[in-house]
Amino acid sequence: MIERVVLHTERLTLRPLRTSDFEAYSAYYTGPRARFVGGPVTRGEAFTKFCAMIGHWQMRGFGRFAICLRDDDTGFGHAGLLQVEDARLPELTWTLWTADAEGRGYAREAATAVRDHAFGPLGLPALSAIVHRDNAASARVAEALGGVADPDLPVRFDDERAFRFDAAPVEVPA
DSSP: OOOOOOEEOSSEEEEEOOGGGHHHHHHHHTSGGGGGGTOOOOHHHHHHHHHHHHHHHHHHSOOEEEEEETTEEEEEEEEEEEOSSTTSOOEEEEEESSGGGTTSSHHHHHHHHHHHHHHTTTOOSEEEEEEETTOHHHHHHHHHTTOEEOTTSOOSSTTEEEEEEEOOOOOOOO
16 A cells, blocks of 8 residues: 655645546646647547556655645646656656646745655655756756756657756764
């Protein structure tokens, strides 16, 4: 049984994805907002991707969360960790499903909470973020979170760049 992790920030709740999140996710992934992540796709492909996000928790013990306002349980994006291949660093991901959510710092706030959870309770030593070269907003989020462009990290496509995040070294008292 996978622990149902919920993260909180000052303004947000990051909770497990639910069936009720699918319509908003599907509207995002079948539309032009998904252009930097391989979309738009068909509704059926969006369903498969949504199910994969939910199943990722079972496979890895971590995954992606729905982003909600603390006082409203309606998901308007997702943030979390993705690791398809064992040999690659877990990837820190964030996506806002609607244009209305942009420009408010939600992606940065959610991704910060996930990064801190990864380096804290999960004990991961490093993360990556893969960003489309034309997605300036996501590159700014990666840099704001301490990501450093790393051309040695693998990417899936030539139009992507990778950022690396390292956990702060633990100081051992002398």
